[in-house]
Amino acid sequence: QVLKFHMALFGYDYFGSLNVTDGTLEMRDGLTPDCAHTVNHVYVRPKPGSNCSLVEYKPNHPPSHVKHAMVFTIGTPYSIYWDYIVNECPIGFSVDSSQGGFICACSQSVSRENVTCNITSLNITHNGLLWIGIYDTSTLFNANATDPNACIINEDCLLYCSPNPVTFKLNDTDTQCVDNRGQRMCGSCTEGYSLLMGSNKCGQCHNNHVVVVWIVLFAVMGVLLVVLLIALNLTVSVGTLNGLLFYANIVNFILIIVYHLHLQLSHMKCYDALIKKLFKKQDEDDDPLLDVTESYLTVDQQKRKIVPSSTNYVRRESVVDLF
Structure with missing residues (x-):
């Protein structure tokens, strides 16, 4: 972890007033301020809008609970220091x-x-x-x-x-x-x-009252259902309750059959439409095997098609007749 310090240097001017100035700051690191050794020199000067200058230092010590001293000085009598401890690495x-x-x-x-x-x-x-x-x-x-x-x-x-x-x-x-x-x-x-x-x-999870209303509604409906069974004397011995259950199962079974029949019919319609579409596409892609208009040409039209247009067919035929 980088240690960050905001430093400012002050000096006396010609009139003995203390003002912000710039200069070189020596950085020392050690177990105590007296035995600290020099690790760097930084130039400190005021910035626009601030008299302080940011100074950073990254210690290179193994994690321990030993206290170290960071010393800043511009001379022997003028120094300031802070103590720091390199903690253990965090979890992970x-x-x-x-x-x-x-x-x-x-x-x-x-x-x-x-x-x-x-x-x-x-x-x-x-x-x-x-x-x-x-x-x-x-x-x-x-x-x-x-x-x-x-x-x-x-x-x-x-x-x-x-x-x-x-x-x-x-x-x-x-x-x-x-x-x-x-x-x-x-x-x-x-x-x-x-x-x-x-x-x-x-x-x-929604904190609204709709869920509470539904819970109360189902609770009331459950109580009313029990009261209805008692009032109508719908017990197992009577057989009416068994008949209702059997009827409910039959209805449910019929619904399942109808659903599957509807599903199969839907699939058949889908396959039929798909096959028709494929055949239609094949007919459009195939070349015609027989030109129907070709068979409806007259004899004269067929002769004109065979004999070049530059030849007078009638004149040639008349010459043959003369001979």
Whole structure:
């Protein structure tokens, strides 16, 4: 994590007044201010609209609970310092020193192909159909919280997880889910949603009075049905109730048969129309096998068609007759 400081330098002018000025600031880092060593020099000057200048420094220490001192000075008697501690990496991150420094990268339990971790934003990104999170999703925590004993799940999730690339934080794993699902492995509906009847999707719960009215209506209808059965003495021993049930089953059976017959007739009509359309298309694509107009030509028309137009057919015939 980058440490950010807003610094301003002040100096005395010719009249002894203290005014904002510019200059070079030496940065030191160490366990104590006295043993701190120089790590950088920065030029500090006021900016338009502000007397301060932003100074950034990224420590390169392993995580520990040891206190370090950041010292800024322009000379031996003129210095100021702050203490800081390099905390442990947050949940899902661990120290990686392979690049020559100490950075927080994906921990071993999170690291996987196509999974990236950003310690600056605390975001984790993967390509989808995957669920990464802690086992106890009901406990709220900050994304920068540290817990080396946290149990992290990193498993394929093919049913309820998003198939698209996902970016999320470990304290908000519901982003990986679809259909308004959440919790561990997207196995539950999020708050305000409930599982729909006959589906695995979660629908929003409506806080209106219509549902209450329906519940009351069905409750009253149930009571009235019981009263009606008692008043009409519709018991199993009488046989009337059995007759009504048998009649209801017969009606239901007939409806099923009618539905299937209607469905088959619809399919037959559809196939018949399709076959007619295919034959019509075939007739349009085929070339005519016989030119009907050709057979209705007269003898003279056929002769004219055979004899070239430049020849006088009548004159030739007269010559033959003379000889």
